[in-house]
Amino acid sequence: AQKITQTQPGMFVQEKEAVTLDCTYDTSDQSYGLFWYKQPSSGEMIFLIYQGSYDEQNATEGRYSLNFQKARKSANLVISASQLGDSAMYFCAMRESGTGGFKTIFGAGTRLFVKA
């Protein structure tokens, strides 16, 4: 079963506008972490933002905010005031427990194109 679902293979946004990238997840754990990473064409995974399952407030990091709706099991990334440099692949990920430790599961990603 798909654990992390990103339903938008590609998204376009006009420079300086806001964009929301969708992510839904599935887990039976009570304690888990949700992450968003950015992957430019260079390949490196850049950590953007984190939301813990027990956090009551939505996480924010500069222009990035995470719209966490626990009951709906969604963790959408909102990028405000898009910049040309935001063009990249964006991955939603979840850390969940397993025997002996934790592992991170990634979604298929959303490619964001920012238009000038």
Added chain:
Amino acid sequence: DAGVTQSPTHLIKTRGQQVTLRCSPKSGHDTVSWYQQALGQGPQFIFQYYEEEERQRGNFPDRFSGHQFPNYSSELNVNALLLGDSALYLCASSSETSGRGTDTQYFGPGTRLTVL
């Protein structure tokens, strides 16, 4: 503070050969995870090392093995290479201090492996 480093950057091998990839974690991190990212897909978890032992493993065959050294650096070994092993191999480090799987992983730049 140096981030996660990986070597080599690129590698070309032929089918049947063996390869070793290396990773040095971010300062202060004691846990290393390895991921395989095929073109156009999200990273797939291979395994995780903590205290020099494999703690978690994804759905990868035994041809994929690893090691963690006392200084927390790690190696990924792949034997009997197949064409399908061509991918970006990412190393991520973390410090599992919370014990709840909520610690952020930081990724290295990756090693791009091409199998001919």
